[in-house]
Amino acid sequence: QSVLTQPPSVSGAPGQRVTISCTGSSSNIGAGHDVHWYQQLPGTAPKLLVFGNSNRPSGVPDRFSGSKSGTSASLAITGLQAEDEADYYCQSYDNSLSGWVFGGGTKLTVL
Amino acid sequence: QLQLQESGPGLVKPSETLSLTCTVSGGSISSSSYYWGWIRQPPGKGLEWIGSIYYSGFTHYSPSLKSRVTISVDTSKNQLSLKLSSVTAADTAVYYCANIVVVVAALDPWGQGTLVTVSS
Numbered sequence: 605q606s607v608l609t610q611p612p613s614v615s616g617a618p619g620q621r622v623t624i625s626c627t628g629s630s631s632n633i634g635a636g637h638d639v640h641w642y643q644q645l646p647g648t649a650p651k652l653l654v655f656g657n658s659n660r661p662s663g664v665p666d667r668f669s670g671s672k673s674g675t676s677a678s679l680a681i682t683g684l685q686a687e688d689e690a691d692y693y694c695q696s697y698d699n700s701l702s703g704w705v706f707g708g709g710t711k712l713t714v715l
Numbered sequence: 716q717l718q719l720q721e722s723g724p725g726l727v728k729p730s731e732t733l734s735l736t737c738t739v740s741g742g743s744i745s746s747s748s749y750y751w752g753w754i755r756q757p758p759g760k761g762l763e764w765i766g767s768i769y770y771s772g773f774t775h776y777s778p779s780l781k782s783r784v785t786i787s788v789d790t791s792k793n794q795l796s797l798k799l800s801s802v803t804a805a806d807t808a809v810y811y812c813a814n815i816v817v818v819v820a821a822l823d824p825w826g827q828g829t830l831v832t833v834s835s
Contacts, residue, residue, distance in 0.1 A: 606761060640821040642762075649811055650762065652823035661823065693762055697820070703777050704752075704764040 607632060608694050608707035615713040616684045624710045626677040626694030632705060634675035637697040641670055641679045644691040644709075653692070654679060681712070689714045717742040719812050719826035727806075727833050733799040737812030737826055744793045745770045750815035751795045752822060753786060755808040763808075767815060768795060802833045 609627040616622040626639060633639055639657050642650035652661055654670035657677065669680045677696075681688055694707040723735035737751070744751065752767040766776035768786045776784050785798040799806060809830050813822040 638820065642822070649825040649828050650822070651825070652821055655819050655821035655823070695762075695822070701778055703775070704767075706762040706764065709761040 606708040607698055607701065607705040608696060610692075610694060610707035610710045612708070613711045613713065615715055616681075617715045618684050618686065620684050621680065621682045622684060622712065623681075624679045624692050624694075624712070626679070626696075626707050628675050628677075628696060628698075630675060631700040632675075632696045632698040633672065633677060635699050637699075639670065639672050639677035640695045641668075641677075642693045642695065644693065646690070650693060684714050686714050688712060717814055717824055719814065719824060721810060721812055721826045721829040723829060723831070725830060725832060727802055727831060728835050729803055729833055730801055733797070733802050733806065733810075733831055733833070735797045735810055735812075735829065735831070737795045737797075739793045739795070739814075742814075744788055744795065745790045748817055750817060750820075751786075751788065752813045752815050753795075753797045754811045754813060754822070754825075755806075756811070756828070757805075757808045765797065765799075765810075804833050807831065807833045 641654040643653045644650040657672040658670045667682045691709045693709045698705045718740045720738045727733045753765040766786045768774045783800045788795045809828040811828045813825040
C-alpha cells in the first residue's frame with residue numbers, strides 16, 4: 605500500500621482531457637513538500653514529466669500540467685494522444701518515513 | 716547530457732548480497748549540484764525508493780531497507796554502487812539509478828534499469 609494514493613487506471617479518447625490525482629497527507633504533500641510526476645512507457649525507464657508541482661522539463665509538451673493543493677496533487681493531460689498511453693507516478697517526500705515516497709501508479713489507456 | 720547505466724549480475728541466490736554499479740557519463744558524480752539515487756520496481760508493480768547519496772558520501776536510506784542497504788560512490792570511476800544483503804525472492808525487481816538535482820529534488824535522468832532475479 606503506497607503512501608501516496610493514485611487511481612489504478614484512467615482512460616480517455618484521443619483529444620480529450622484526463623486528470624490523475626495523487627492524494628497524500630500532512631506528513632508529505634500537506635507538509636509542503638514538492639510533488640513530481642513521471643511517465644513510464646511500456647518496457648522503459650520512468651521519465652520526469654513535471655517537477656516542483658507544476659514545472660515542465662524542456663521537451664515535455666505543454667499538454668501536460670501539474671498542480672497541487674493541500675494534501676493532494678494532480679496531473680492533467682489535454683489533447684490525449686495514443687503515445688500518451690503509459691503508467692504515471694507521483695513522488696514526494698514524507699516526514700514520518702524520512703524518505704521519498706511514490707504513488708502506486710496510474711495506467712492511462714487511450715481508447 | 717547526463718547518462719546513467721546500471722550493470723551487475725542478473726541472478727542472485729537467496730540469502731546472498733545483490734551488488735550493482737551505476738556508471739555516470741556526461742557529468743561528474745562529484746558535482747555539488749547532484750544527489751544520486753537507487754529505485755526499484757518489482758515485476759508488474761510500482762516504484763520503490765531504496766536510497767540516495769551525495770558526492771561527499773552522505774547517505775539516506777529507505778527505513779524499510781536500511782538494515783540491508785549500502786550505497787557508495789567511487790569518484791575516480793564516476794560510479795555509484797548498491798549493495799543489498801540477505802536477499803529473498805521479494806527483492807526481485809528492475810533496479811534503476813537516477814540523478815537528483817539538489818535544488819529540484821526530482822529524479823532526472825534515470826538509467827535504463829537492470830532486472831535482478833533472486834532465485835536458487
